[in-house]
Amino acid sequence: MLKIENLHAEIDGKQILNGLTLEVGAGEVHAIMGPNGAGKSTLAYVLGGRPGYEVTEGSVTFNGEDMLELEPHERAAAGLFLGFQYPVEIPGVSNVQFLREALNSQRKARGEEPLSGGEFLKLAKEKAGLLKLDMEMLKRNVNVGFSGGEKKRAEMVQMGILDPKLAILDETDSGLDIDALRTVGEGINAIMRQPDKAVLLITHYQRLLDYVQPDKVHILAKGQIVKTGGPELALELEREGYEAVA
């Protein structure tokens, strides 16, 4: 589903990714772990198409399509969801308006009919319930005044509504207390654990992986995947640290 080959990328002329290769198949959950500064967030932003993150070499295909050729909004319409480490606040735009605009823009790009206001609210209510987020929160402005945990849960509600094929979740577990971590983990499973979907979890810690069992764990260091293993690799890392394992 996602195939990254020899990816090199830089920001402001500074090389961050140095030949990263990774393949995630349909129905799989992969975790990427790594120390600070390894390039984890850069990888997420490059895949999302953030301006200023320049790919200098290598390729990324998503269901066989050259993803690097697509604009960020086209990647979303093609089925990519990027979960932000720091979800952005948008004063003056409600979650409901934002998400309805997002969903209908994606549907339009795929040649589907837009959802009506009523249909959309029904869907939003269902997904908010799944993540135990009060529907009132969705009437408020996007992420404005949300706690760290509420922002992350709201991200997962967005993911539920947009129903992507591939989710790249950048430290979705940071800022969550233990109960919220379980809710978010269960949300990821409910929304994404399907044979035609895939997840790339970027995380520092093993704890989210207790709830979302990865099929593969990769260690990212200095802009490359330096080691790949099964779920046991995450436990080993937790015990012994990056320096000993990678």
Next chain:
Amino acid sequence: MSDLATLPTTRDEDWRYADPDALKELTAEVLDDWQEVTLSAGETSVQSFVLDDTNPGVTRVRLALGEGARAEIYAIASASEYARLEVEVTLTRGSHFEFGGVTIGGGDVTREFVTRVTHAEPEATSNQTIRAVHWNRAIGNFLGRIEVVRDAQKTDAAQNFRAILLEKGASANTKPELEIFADDVKCAHGAAIGALDPMEGFYMAARGIPPEVARKLQVQAFVADAFAEMQDEAKAEELLGKVLDRLGDAQL
């Protein structure tokens, strides 16, 4: 015949950011054409002015408010040629003036609001919220004078101007002018000029919203403050719609 001696130029403080070429076309008739509104004690009035292509040029309004009266003016300056709304207000005890205005547009065009608010008696309040959104080589201006006369204690006057420039080459000017002769008053003014937040734009794109729709949402959120005090929500929607229609013309 127009009296050339009285016609303004950009050397006049109140016209310093105006379009000099447009000023040459002005006539005394236009300048003398004040729309006068007098509100008696406790009366309320809500007016809106849309200076679009059907109504460019200079529009002048003068308001006199009786005790406890409330006047609200909401305005858009979006014409494809010079557009200027001037509002002069005299407030008496306990009265309130609310102004919400948006200048929006591109081209090589100047659009501006000029307000002169006199707090002539104690306990009057005024609040002005102006938003400017421009591109190409357009200019958006707000000149706001607040005069608080001697003994107009407990005056509470506020003005806030913010501009977003969508392209290099566009500009915005603001000139708050506070003349305060009473000592127990609150007068606040703020101004900021910037660009649309690119991180907001990327976040929207990451959710599938194309750039032109994202820009519209951002501008909508930005200008909405100007109409936030409007009780008539349908009217507020209508004004917001006119603003966003103009944005739709932008070739960026």
